[in-house]
Every structure is written in C-alpha cells, then in structure tokens.
Amino acid sequence: MPQSVVRPAVPLLALIIAGCVIAAIGNGIRTSFGLFTLPLSADLGLSREGWGMAMAIQNLAWGIAQPFAGAFADRVGTGRTIALGAAVYALGLLLMVVSPNASIMALTAGVITGVGIAICSFSVVMAAFGRAVPMEKRSLIFGVATAASSFGQFAFAPITQGFINAFGWQSALIYLAMALLLIIPLSYALRGRSENTTGQADLPFMQALARAWGYGSYRLLVIGFFVCGFHLAFINVHMPAYLVQCGLSPEVGSWTIAVIGLFNIVGSLLSGYLGGRLPKQILLATIYFLRAVAIGLFLLIPVSEVTAYAFAAAMGLLWLSTVPLTAGLVAMFFGARYMGMLYGVAFFSHQLGSFTGVWLGGFVYDLTGSYSLVWYLGIMLGLGSAALHLPINERTAPNFALKPA
Numbered sequence: 570m571p572q573s574v575v576r577p578a579v580p581l582l583a584l585i586i587a588g589c590v591i592a593a594i595g596n597g598i599r600t601s602f603g604l605f606t607l608p609l610s611a612d613l614g615l616s617r618e619g620w621g622m623a624m625a626i627q628n629l630a631w632g633i634a635q636p637f638a639g640a641f642a643d644r645v646g647t648g649r650t651i652a653l654g655a656a657v658y659a660l661g662l663l664l665m666v667v668s669p670n671a672s673i674m675a676l677t678a679g680v681i682t683g684v685g686i687a688i689c690s691f692s693v694v695m696a697a698f699g700r701a702v703p704m705e706k707r708s709l710i711f712g713v714a715t716a717a718s719s720f721g722q723f724a725f726a727p728i729t730q731g732f733i734n735a736f737g738w739q740s741a742l743i744y745l746a747m748a749l750l751l752i753i754p755l756s757y758a759l760r761g762r763s764e765n766t767t768g769q770a771d772l773p774f775m776q777a778l779a780r781a782w783g784y785g786s787y788r789l790l791v792i793g794f795f796v797c798g799f800h801l802a803f804i805n806v807h808m809p810a811y812l813v814q815c816g817l818s819p820e821v822g823s824w825t826i827a828v829i830g831l832f833n834i835v836g837s838l839l840s841g842y843l844g845g846r847l848p849k850q851i852l853l854a855t856i857y858f859l860r861a862v863a864i865g866l867f868l869l870i871p872v873s874e875v876t877a878y879a880f881a882a883a884m885g886l887l888w889l890s891t892v893p894l895t896a897g898l899v900a901m902f903f904g905a906r907y908m909g910m911l912y913g914v915a916f917f918s919h920q921l922g923s924f925t926g927v928w929l930g931g932f933v934y935d936l937t938g939s940y941s942l943v944w945y946l947g948i949m950l951g952l953g954s955a956a957l958h959l960p961i962n963e964r965t966a967p968n969f970a971l972k973p974a
Contacts, residue, residue: 587758589717597721621931630683632920636913648760654688711893712841722830730823798922832885840890850961861951
C-alpha cells in the first residue's frame with residue numbers, strides 16, 4: 570500500500586523539537602501524580618483505593634478519548650487538537666486543588682484531566698510525526714518522541730516533589746497547570762492534518778476500525794498492549810508509597826520515578842533504532858519477558874535504596890520502549906492516514922490495563938495491607954504478553970482501506 574508523507578507546514582526539525590517538548594511537558598506532569606498519593610490522601614482523608622480510583626478513572630478516560638482525539642487530529646489538524654487538550658489538562662489540575670472528596674476528585678483528577686491528557690498526548694504528537702516522516706525513519710523518530718516524554722518524567726519528578734515539600738500539594742498543582750499552558754504556543758508548529766494516499770479510501774471511523782480489527786496481528790498487538798499499561802500505571806502511582814511502606818523516604822520514591830524516566834530515554838532511543846533493523850514483534854516479546862524477570866528479582870531481593878534505584882533503571886530501559894515499536898507496527902499495518910485513530914484504539918487497550926493496575930493496586934493494599942499480589946500478577950501478565958507478540962506478522966495489512974477497483 571502506498572505510504573503518505575505530507576510536507577509539514579514548518580521545517581521538519583522545528584516540528585520534531587516542538588513535538589518533543591510538548592511530549593516532555595505532558596508526560597512529565599502526568600507521571601508525577603504518584604508523588605501526590607501520600608500528602609493528598611492524608612490531607613483529604615482519602616483511602617488508598619479512593620485516590621487510586623481517581624487515577625484509574627483518569628487512565629480509563631484517557632484511553633476512551635484517545636481514539637477520538639486521534640481521529641479528530643487526523644481530520645482537523647494536530648496543532649488545534651493539542652492546544653485544546655493542554656487547556657483541558659490544565660483545567661483538570663486546577664480543579665483538583667478545590668476537590669474536597671473522592672467523588673469530586675474522580676471527576677477532576679479522573680475524567681477532566683484524563684480527557685485533557687488524551688487530546689494533547691504524545692500519541693497525537695506521534696501521529697504528526699508519522700505523516701511527516703518517511704516510513705523507514707518512523708521507528709527512530711517515534712523513539713525520539715518517546716525519549717523526550719521520558720526526559721519530562723525525569724525532570725518533573727524531583728521538581729514536583731520540591732514544589733510539594735516547599736509549597737504544599739495544592740500550590741504544586743497550580744504551578745504544574747501553568748507549565749501546561751506552555752504547550753499552546755508550541756502546538757502551532759504541529760499544525761496540519763493527514764491526507765489520503767492515491768487510491769486510498771476515506772473510511773468512516775467504525776468502518777476503518779472494523780477492517781483493522783479483522784487483521785489478526787493488530788488484534789494481538791492491541792491485546793498485548795494492555796499489559797504495558799498495567800505495569801506502567803501500577804508502578805508509577807503506587808511505587809512511591811510502596812517504598813515508604815518498605816521504610817524508605819518519600820524522596821527516594823520521587824527519585825525512583827526520575828530514574829525510570831532517565832533510563833527510559835536510553836531505552837526508547839534504542840528501541841526506536843532497533844525497530845528499524847530487527848522484527849518489532851520479537852523486540853516487543855523480549856521487552857515484556859524482561860519486565861517479568863525484573864519484577865521477579867525485585868521481589869526476591871530485600872528492598873533498599875540501591876535495589877529501588879536498580880529496579881528503576883531496569884524498568885526504565887523497558888518502560889516506554891514498547892511505544893515506538895507498537896506505533897511502528899500500526900503505521901506499517903495501515904499507513905499514516907489512520908495512524909492517529911488506530912494507534913488510539915491500541916492505546917485504549919493500554920489504558921484499560923492502566924485502569925486495572927492503578928485500581929487493583931489500591932484495592933489490594935486496602936484489603937491486605939500489601940501490594941504483593943499485584944506484583945505477582947504483573948509477572949504473569951508480562952510472560953503472557955511476551956507469548957502473544959511472537960505470532961505477529963510484520964507486514965502491511967492486505968487491502969486495508971483501498972478503494973474497490
């Protein structure tokens with residue numbers, strides 16, 4: 570199938586830099602939410618499950634909105650979409666400041682913030698990259714975008730913890746909302762939308778999704794991505810509190826999240842590089858298998874600062890390294906025209922996993938006083954996802970979205 574590469578409205582380098590900064594800000598702030606678990610819960614009297622539910626709803630709202638955000642960006646333009654998302658995202662953080670209980674927090678931190686994250690997420694940014702970059706370079710550029718989002722995690726974790734320590738969690742959220750508004754002027758560089766290639770049909774949302782879902786390799790990719798979300802969301806939200814439970818300081822928790830982000834820069838770039846040279850499905854299977862091994866070793870060895878940082882470094886190498894490979898497979902299966910929407914569908918599965926991981930972590934902790942059962946489940950899911958990716962066929966989906974002869 571012909572692959573569309575649309576000349577961007579601004580120089581390609583400017584588009585990539587702006588997109589990377591947007592990804593760094595948006596993801597950096599989102600991955601800092603776990604640092605609010607203890608101070609916010611203590612101040613508002615929330616149970617661990619109550620706060621976990623708000624974060625779970627955020628991930629679910631993000632996942633539900635992502636395919637529609639991608640389709641919206643495909644049709645009306647990436648720049649407009651991202652600017653709108655940044656405004657909604659910032660509004661959600663500001664409303665969190667005045668949320669008095671778990672029910673309101675589920676609306677503000679959950680629904681509103683989750684929708685805002687979806688509309689300006691790095692998934693939308695990667696759709697802009699996908700239409701502007703030749704297919705043979707997409708995995709590498711997707712890796713660069715993912716590495717940029719990881720740098721945001723590395724940068725914002727200690728900054729957010731410093732804000733919380735110095736000014737309190739309410740003021741910290743206000744400062745983070747102000748940082749999100751920087752995305753709006755940056756979004757101008759990503760203006761433009763996907764166009765059809767010659768002979769490619771302009772399919773309605775449900776028809777395009779139905780044809781894509783009929784491709785077995787896409788189904789396996791979507792199902793396997795659930796596990797990625799489970800791992801990331803559980804560790805991101807509950808790891809700081811878990812380390813405190815093990816006798817370490819909150820600062821160790823914040824630096825653990827930062828170390829994950831730092832090492833994920835390397836992991837994402839390496840994943841993007843290797844994705845252009847080795848079978849993507851084999852690389853994905855390897856990543857999920859190694860995650861299971863890393864979690865198993867972390868549970869076997871007594872927790873200390875050294876083991877916490879070592880685990881963070883290992884998971885960082887494997888953290889978002891799945892994203893350039895998964896996005897690269899979606900682009901290979903279906904081309905750039907429908908990437909925003911169909912990667913969004915895969916990401917919905919990812920966010921279902923995120924919802925499950927965050928909520929189950931809080932539920933199991935309140936029920937048993939321990940996170941052990943969720944850690945063990947993470948090992949089993951990692952092994953299962955590794956097996957699911959092995960049969961994926963790395964080739965263009967036959968006759969997808971082509972006009973009848």
